[in-house]
Amino acid sequence: MSYETGEALILTRVQACTGFTATNTSRANWKVLNGGASDHYAILKCGGVAAIEWQTLKSYIVRWKTSIEVWQRYKDDSSTATSLYGYVAAILAIMAYPHLGSTIQDSDITEIGQTEEMWAESGGVSWLRQTLTLEWQESIMVSFTE
Secondary structure, rough: HHHHHHHOOOOOOHHHOOOOOOEEEEEEEOOHHHHOOEEEEEEEEEEEEEEEEHHHHHHHHEEEEEEEEEEOOOOHHHHHHHHHHHHHHHHHHHHHOOOOOOOOEEEEEEEEEEEEEHHHHHHOOOOOOEEEEEEEEEEEOOOOOO
């Protein structure tokens, strides 16, 4: 498996969450924010590696991090934040799938960041964004060549 394969599995799980489909989710594509008809989106991106640990002499575990940015188009202070928090809560449903329906050994949402205001160039808030960090691990076998 590769990071890209794991991220694709996560995207499939996010698209199954209430309020999300293939039309308002993407992998590292922020153009959907200005081109789509939805008022909310989930965008995935690589969050790096939390750790690499040897498991045996011929295998190691990589603990990947995937950031899930949840975006809500700004309407007003109260309703926009309430909608954003509802979509973040909906994505927490993927916690019921620790293997993400595959060979991933374990996955957990380990962090939910603070709400951020995303400003338009002309001034004023355009979006609210909150980022969830999902950590997942896979075991990799090594064939030494030396």
